[in-house]
Amino acid sequence: MANLNTRSVSQRSFDAIVVGSGISGGWAAKELTEKGLNTLMLERGRDVRHLVDYPTTNKYPWEFEHRGQVPYDVQQANPVVSRCYAFREDAMHFFVKDQEHPYIQEKPFDWIRGYQVGGKSLLWARQTQRWSDFDFEGPARDGFSVDWPIRYKDLAPWYSYVEKFAGISGNRDGLVNLPDGDFLPGFPLNDVESYFSKFVNKKYPGRNVISARCAHLSEPKDIHLQQGRAQCQQRVLCQRGCPFGGYFSSNASTIPWALKTGKLTLRPHSVVQEIIYDDKQNKATGVRIVDTETKEVIEYYAKIIFVNAAAINSNLILLNSKSARFPNGLGNDSGVLGKYVAFHNYRARISAEYDGFMDWTTDGRNPAGGGYIPRFRNLYKQETDFLRGYAAGFSAHRASEVDYKGVGESLKNNLANRKIGNWRVGSHMMGETIPKETNNVSLDAGKKDAWGVPLLKINIGYDENDEKMVKDYIEQMTDMFTSAGFKNIQANDSKQSPGLDIHEMGGARMGNDPKTSILNKWNQVHECKNVFVTDGACMTSTSTQNPSLTYMALTARAVNYAVEEMKKLNS
Numbered sequence: 070m071a072n073l074n075t076r077s078v079s080q081r082s083f084d085a086i087v088v089g090s091g092i093s094g095g096w097a098a099k100e101l102t103e104k105g106l107n108t109l110m111l112e113r114g115r116d117v118r119h120l121v122d123y124p125t126t127n128k129y130p131w132e133f134e135h136r137g138q139v140p141y142d143v144q145q146a147n148p149v150v151s152r153c154y155a156f157r158e159d160a161m162h163f164f165v166k167d168q169e170h171p172y173i174q175e176k177p178f179d180w181i182r183g184y185q186v187g188g189k190s191l192l193w194a195r196q197t198q199r200w201s202d203f204d205f206e207g208p209a210r211d212g213f214s215v216d217w218p219i220r221y222k223d224l225a226p227w228y229s230y231v232e233k234f235a236g237i238s239g240n241r242d243g244l245v246n247l248p249d250g251d252f253l254p255g256f257p258l259n260d261v262e263s264y265f266s267k268f269v270n271k272k273y274p275g276r277n278v279i280s281a282r283c284a285h286l287s288e289p290k291d292i293h294l295q296q297g298r299a300q301c302q303q304r305v306l307c308q309r310g311c312p313f314g315g316y317f318s319s320n321a322s323t324i325p326w327a328l329k330t331g332k333l334t335l336r337p338h339s340v341v342q343e344i345i346y347d348d349k350q351n352k353a354t355g356v357r358i359v360d361t362e363t364k365e366v367i368e369y370y371a372k373i374i375f376v377n378a379a380a381i382n383s384n385l386i387l388l389n390s391k392s393a394r395f396p397n398g399l400g401n402d403s404g405v406l407g408k409y410v411a412f413h414n415y416r417a418r419i420s421a422e423y424d425g426f427m428d429w430t431t432d433g434r435n436p437a438g439g440g441y442i443p444r445f446r447n448l449y450k451q452e453t454d455f456l457r458g459y460a461a462g463f464s465a466h467r468a469s470e471v472d473y474k475g476v477g478e479s480l481k482n483n484l485a486n487r488k489i490g491n492w493r494v495g496s497h498m499m500g501e502t503i504p505k506e507t508n509n510v511s512l513d514a515g516k517k518d519a520w521g522v523p524l525l526k527i528n529i530g531y532d533e534n535d536e537k538m539v540k541d542y543i544e545q546m547t548d549m550f551t552s553a554g555f556k557n558i559q560a561n562d563s564k565q566s567p568g569l570d571i572h573e574m575g576g577a578r579m580g581n582d583p584k585t586s587i588l589n590k591w592n593q594v595h596e597c598k599n600v601f602v603t604d605g606a607c608m609t610s611t612s613t614q615n616p617s618l619t620y621m622a623l624t625a626r627a628v629n630y631a632v633e634e635m636k637k638l639n640s
Contacts, residue, residue, distance in 0.1 A: 078370065083109040083334070086356055086371040088341050088386065091188025093604040093620040094377035095319030095327075096231065100628035101375075102332035109334045109369055110324075111358060113378075114184030116337040117163075117191070119297075119320040123310030125159040133158050152569055153181050155192050160308040163191050173513055175528040179568035180381065186337055187320035188379065189571065192308050195284045195316050195436070196615040197237050198460075199228050199248045203448050204612035207501075211456050214409060214504040215580040217609045218590035221248065227622035235317040235621065236293050238301075238437065239282030247279075247443040247614075253287045255280040256437040260426045261465035261492050266440060268553050275448075276549075278463055281441040284317035284618075296322050305434040316436070338362050340520040344374060344390040344399050344600060353399070353600050359520040373599045373631050377624070380605030384410075384510050384576035385525050387587075387602070400594035403584050406577060408509040410529055411611045413572040414459070414500035416563050417539045419546045421555035423465070423492040430467045430489055439464030442496070444613045446541065455537035459500035460613040461546065467492050494555055498542040501613045502567075503534055504575050529567050572616055574608035592627040598634075603627050 084106035087097045094110065101108045116122070130136060137158045144151040147167045156164050165182040172180055183189040202221045208214040225248070232251040240255040258266060258280050266278035285301040286293055298314030298321055307316050314321035327333040338361040345368065347354045355370035376383045384407050390399035398406045439462065446458035470490040472483040502508075508530065512523040543560045550558050567573075580586025583595035588607050594600040603624040605616060 081368065082370040083107050084371060085109070085373045085375065086111065086369060087375045087377060088356065089188065089377035089379060089382070089604065090186045090319055090324065090335070091377065091379055091604070092190045092193070092319060092617050093624045094188070094375070095190065095323035096621050096624040097375040097377055097603065097628055098327040098333055099323040100625050101632070102327040102330040104628070104632045105332065106632065107332050107334075108327070109336060109371065110327075111339040111341055111356065111369070112186050112188075112335070112337045113340045113361065114186065114188075114337060116335070117185045117187050117310070117320055119310075119314065119325060120312055123312060124162070126306065126309040126312050128159065149179050150181060152179055152565070153571075155308045157308075159306070160192065163308070163310075171518065171524060173516070173524055173526040175526050176530040177566035178527045178529050179566050180527065181568060181571045182379070186324065186335065187318055190318040191310055191320060193571075193617060194438075194615070195307065196438070196441070197232075197239075197282050197284050197618040198441070198443075198614040199250055200224070200612050200614055200619055201246050201248050203246050203444075204610070204614070207457060207612070208610050211451070213456060214610050215578065215582065215585045218579050218581045223590070224619070224622050224626065227626040228618065231618065231621040231625055233290075234292060235284055235322065236286045236289065236298070237282060237618070238285050238287040240280050242277065242279045244277060244279070244443060246445075246448055250282070252282070253290070255282070256285070256287060256435050258440055259431050259435075259465060260429050261423055261494060262440045262463065264425065265463065265465070265494070265553055269442075269549060272552060273549065276442065276445045278440045278442050281437040281439060281462070283437040285436045286315050296326060298322065301436055303434045303436055305436055307436070340522065341378065341386055342366075342389065342520065342522055344376070344386065346390065346392040346394060346399060346597065348392060348394050351394075353597055361520065364520075372635065373601065375624075375628070376600065376602045376606070377604045380410075380573045380576065380608075381510055381525065381527070383602055383604055383606035385512070385522070387577055387606075388510075388512050389523060395596075399600065400577075400587050400596045402596055403586065405506075405585060406587055407511055408506045408576065409504035409578055410508045410510060410573060410575045411502045411504040411608075412529065412567050412574065413570040413611060413613070414502055414531070414535050414538060415497060415570045416565055417498045417542045417561070418495065418563070419543065419550065419558065419560045420493065420495040421550050421558040423494055423553075423555050425554065426492065438462060444501075453537070453541060455534045455541065456503055457501040457538075458613060459498045459538055459542050461496050461498050461542070463494070463496045465492055465494045494550070496546055498539070499570070499613055499615075500535065500538045500542065501611050503532070504578070504610060505532065510576060529573075531567065572605070572611065574605040574611050574616060577602050577606040578609045579607050580609060591630045592623060601627050601631060
């Protein structure tokens with residue numbers, strides 16, 4: 070191959086390779102290096118070092134040229150990423166710019182990406198909930214998608230394992246549909262959130278409003294101090310990168326931990342073109358990358374490979390990894406690679422006002438964001454005209470009211486004397502979408518990016534089930550808000566394109582049958598046992614919970630299995 074690096078194979082050989090440095094990739098690197106494996110981590114973006122490369126983290130509002138707003142010309146040049154809530158002046162350097170990384174939208178899809186060491190772990194909303202058996206058993210119950218090859222009991226100890234290291238704040242709520250975890254103290258609800266929680270729990274049996282669970286150190290333990298992290302300061306400037314390590318990110322936690330072992334080689338600026346498969350050895354032998362700075366093509370070799378490039382990019386890499394054995398993509402004997410992609414439906418929101426508790430307001434910020442309403446639809450039986458269900462957020466705050474009337478001194482006095490207004494409450498839905506063959510990603514054979522990788526075509530959209538779910542969420546939340554005495558209720562369906570949820574999942578799903586899935590119960594490629602996929606691409610269905618905690622647990626579990634198999638000479 071042209072420009073193929075000629076350094077010795079031994080210098081480019083490792084025990085393990087991890088593709089991607091985000092939440093799941095960081096965990097793969099931590100686990101592999103702790104178990105003694107010399108590991109290469111490949112990241113397509115630039116290096117971002119904890120404490121060093123957070124340029125805006127301690128800036129005051131007036132230090133930003135545009136006071137936090139994104140300039141008009143930047144918005145116009147980035148119509149996709151500028152729709153993301155966190156794409157602001159203080160964090161836009163952590164986002165991919167549209168023109169630099171094109172893709173093909175066969176249906177409207179807002180693909181939000183963060184290409185740097187740490188990936189989107191610097192930008193995530195940090196909400197962390199376990200799955201329950203209601204979630205793992207969902208496909209088997211209603212027949213849509215394939216059956217998960219694992220159940221809650223298989224992942225429960227690994228949830229505990231990653232929770233203790235990452236630091237998850239929450240309360241033990243005793244809910245069967247949202248299992249408790251190994252928590253640090255939860256962040257409290259404010260008075261109106263607490264009022265709504267008690268009201269709903271009493272009036273609506275089976276429905277709960279709990280304090281949201283989040284990856285913040287409310288009360289650090291020794292393991293967190295060993296990582297060099299400190300208590301969350303509740304600044305809620307998390308998208309800038311946290312100098313305290315108060316929330317979990319690969320940059321503050323797993324990657325430094327792996328580097329301390331002396332077993333990790335971190336290589337940024339490395340776009341993975343494909344996984345190399347050896348037809349004679351019947352296994353993958355390494356990966357082929359392009360250095361984004363020199364455009365040099367280099368091959369690296371390893372005994373095991375973990376693919377953690379984030380769901381859609383992991384699909385892209387697998388689809389582009391073609392050989393005589395796998396002409397349609399690595400492990401794609403079944404033909405389902407890139408298909409059955411799903412996401413979370415965030416379209417619906419509802420807001421209102423409340424006249425109660427007028428002698429109280431809030432002080433400080435809540436990094437958990439307030440309350441969380443676990444899924445309550447179709448748990449024990451099919452009770453609606455749509456499949457699965459939705460979770461929801463809930464929060465309350467008192468806004469400042471400013472009188473802009475007057476001129477000169479009178480205007481100045483009005484601006485300086487803000488008044489506290491009514492309580493405002495709000496909720497947003499997070500609906501489970503059903504994986505479908507028609508929701509898929511594929512490669513464009515005729516168009517390539519700057520690194521010689523085929524452009525990805527995304528064909529993902531909503532269906533009738535999603536529309537019915539939006540309607541039900543608005544109806545149920547309107548009823549709950551009305552019953553609770555909230556006023557001026559306003560419901561909204563944003564009709565936003567899929568993608569802004571940033572929870573795309575599937576395409577290389579787990580399953581028991583190699584004819585209908587790509588991965589087995591250990592996240593191994595069925596037909597290529599030394600390749601593992603443990604990011605969002607592996608998900609068989611989406612549930613309603615935020616997925617990152619599940620990625621962490623799946624990754625730790627898969628690494629443990631992979632290393633045990635290596636010891637048996639099975640890999």
